[in-house]
Amino acid sequence: MEISQPKGSNKPAIWIDGGIHAREWISPASVTYMLSELVENSAYHQDLLSKYSFYIMPVMNPDGYEYTHTNDRLWRKARSPTHHSSCIGTDLNRNWGYKYGGKGASPNPCDETYRGPSAFSARETRAASYFILQRAHNMKMFLTFHSYGQYILYPWGYTANDEPSNWRDLHRIGQIGAQAMFKKNGHSYSVGSAAKLLYPAAGGSDDWAKGGAGIEYSYTIELPDAGRYGFLLPAIQIRNVTQEAFAGLEAMVNAL
């Protein structure tokens, strides 16, 4: 979805996606909530909408998402068959074309972090990357929502031995997001580079957005919880967490 005010205006833009990993259900819920807020309650969000357009992709991995409803609640990857293997699915967050094939991205089709046979081999990542590249000159921020762990991560994810030249600004805006999210529900988020704070993993969308598409502010946000229920976040928490994610979005965009 594109949300632009007025329609077709050429404002700087924010990319938001969710559901690249099938089992992380709070992510599509949160991104869908953002969409509903920006559309249905646009009058309350003029701070955002007067300055920016939004591109919102609530479910990057629809086949996988469906599969978690019908067959395997903890499925992570997409669902396309693999050549020369009976194992199914590519990890769409190891398939992007920046430093593709490095650490933490498995060449084995049977692994949960299978990177696919080549960069952008998956239709989902290829289509999204074309869409983004056509508009990247206008995009100021790239936000991809995952769960779980309560982290605000910025590049690089592929290595812990280097950092983007604007890492101080990336860190500062990440902290502003963490503060806003804490204020909403009292959940603490750690802010840092993906490889240092979590683990090195190459081929992520955040690294490609920064290194490939040149979008200055790129983040992966790992929503709650911190590990108690993990991917199986109880339904009672959906409302609070989606609202907290929106508060983080607002704060980070306003800090740009």
Ligand code: 0X9
């Ligand atoms: O491993 C991932 O893809 C993300 N964590 S998750 O538990 N949701 O699977 C973290 C991605 C961080 N970014 C990069 N490594 N590029």
Ligand code: ZN
């Ligand atoms: Zn994920």
